[in-house]
Amino acid sequence: xxxxxxFLHLTDLHISDPATPDPHLACDTLAVLDRVIDTIAGLTRRxxxxxxxxxxxxxxxxxxxxxxxxxxxxxxxxxLLALGNHDARGPFxxxxxxxxxxxxxxxDRLIGGAHVIVLDSLxxxxxxxxxxxxxxxxxGAALNRHPDVPKLVMLHHPPALEPDxxxxxxxxxxxxxxxxxxxLEGRVAGxxxxxxxxxxxxxxxxxxxxxxxxxxxxxxxxxxxGMRVVEATGFGLCRLRPSGLSVDFVSLPHSGxxxxxxxxxxxxxxx
Numbered sequence: 001x002x003x004x005x006x007f008l009h010l011t012d013l014h015i016s017d018p019a020t021p022d023p024h025l026a027c028d029t030l031a032v033l034d035r036v037i038d039t040i041a042g043l044t045r046r047x048x049x050x051x052x053x054x055x056x057x058x059x060x061x062x063x064x065x066x067x068x069x070x071x072x073x074x075x076x077x078x079x080l081l082a083l084g085n086h087d088a089r090g091p092f093x094x095x096x097x098x099x100x101x102x103x104x105x106x107x108d109r110l111i112g113g114a115h116v117i118v119l120d121s122l123x124x125x126x127x128x129x130x131x132x133x134x135x136x137x138x139x140g141a142a143l144n145r146h147p148d149v150p151k152l153v154m155l156h157h158p159p160a161l162e163p164d165x166x167x168x169x170x171x172x173x174x175x176x177x178x179x180x181x182x183x184l185e186g187r188v189a190g191x192x193x194x195x196x197x198x199x200x201x202x203x204x205x206x207x208x209x210x211x212x213x214x215x216x217x218x219x220x221x222x223x224x225x226g227m228r229v230v231e232a233t234g235f236g237l238c239r240l241r242p243s244g245l246s247v248d249f250v251s252l253p254h255s256g257x258x259x260x261x262x263x264x265x266x267x268x269x270x271x
Contacts, residue, residue, distance in 0.1 A: 005113045005150070006045060008077075009236035009247070010036065011053040011194030012214025014086065015071075017063035025058055025216075026259040030067065032215045032233050035252060037074050047077045048112025053194040053212070054084025054122075054156030056092070065095035078111055083122045084156035084195060085129065106135055108142045114189075114240060115146045119155040127169035127270050129157030129195070131176045136183070143187055150189045150240055158193040158211050161204060169270040170196050181205035190238075190245045199234060199249040210247050212236050217259055227267055229260040 014029045016022040040047070057064035072079050083092060083105050094100045104120035119139065121129030131139075143151065158170075159177035171177065184191065185205040193211045197219045202209040213219075218232035234251040 005240040006047050007112065007114075007238050007240075008040065008047045008050045009053065009192050009210060009212055009238055010050060010215065011156075011192075011212040011235075012055040012084070012197060012216050013052065013068065014055055014058040014214070014216040015064050015068045016058040017061065017067055019063065020059075020061070022058055026229075027216065027231060029058070029216055030071070032252075033068075033071055036215060036233075036235060037071065039250075039252070040075055040077075048114075049078045049080060049116070050075055051116070051152075051154050051192050052079060052081050053154050053192050054082045055086040055194060055214070055216075056081060056083070057088075058086055058216075060086060060088030060091055062091040062095050065091055069096050080107075080109065080111070080116055080118060080154065081105075082118050082154050082156050083120050085122055085127050087122060088124075089120075089122065104132070104135060106138050108145070110146060110149065113149070115142075115149040115151045117142045117151060117153045119153065121155045121157040121172055129155070129172045129176075131155075131172065131180065136179060139180075139183060143183065151187060152190050152192065152240070153184060153188050154192040156193060157195050158202070158209055159191070159204060161202060167267060167270070169267075189240055192236075197229070199236070201247060208245055208247075210236060210238075210245075212249075226264045227260075227262040228258060229262075231255050231257045231259055 089102050108117040123130050157172045160171040160174045163174045191209045199213045200211045215233045217229045220228040232254045237248040239246050
């Protein structure tokens, strides 16, 4: 690796076709994405690639994926996608891959000097995530490919950092998290996730877990009981050097206005 690998990490776009009213959205996510794309176009150095770690749409509908596919064409860098709990595999595959099907979207790619491995933690009908046996088999094989190339892994749900977390919806389940950590430890430069809408880096099993706040909203990390959601968006500007990974969290101009509050009892009921 002669020069740093420079890439962007976006997540939780929650794109929604404006032709169909979406009462669950409190801001114009298409407009926010357009701002981000304009920002990317204005960068002095073009990124080697862009990672987008799930919740590409808000409802998983075909029209929203068509809108997203059109917008992403304006990014002058390769874009790698993962699926989140708000996505739907069938419409995604039909509209963005041109290949109908319901299989988990797992893939890996040598790109920009890195080997990126993408997993699919979507569990239809649930907020929390999981990985099945086939995905672990895929991951094991992928980790053995290109042994001299630095590896990055992307999936929507971050791993559970402890086995007794109260909020079972905000991560992978504990068993899959533990198995994933055992496979990645010492072999991966970074793990990129979304879902929780908080810009955060966790040191886990010897590697950085990077979560982004996404392009929809941000969960206020100062709230211990319940959840306060505010208008704030951004993305990660990432550099991978021989010495390791660095991430600058880029915050876009925003109002910071409160969009929603949820009590602790409601959060504890989510699955």
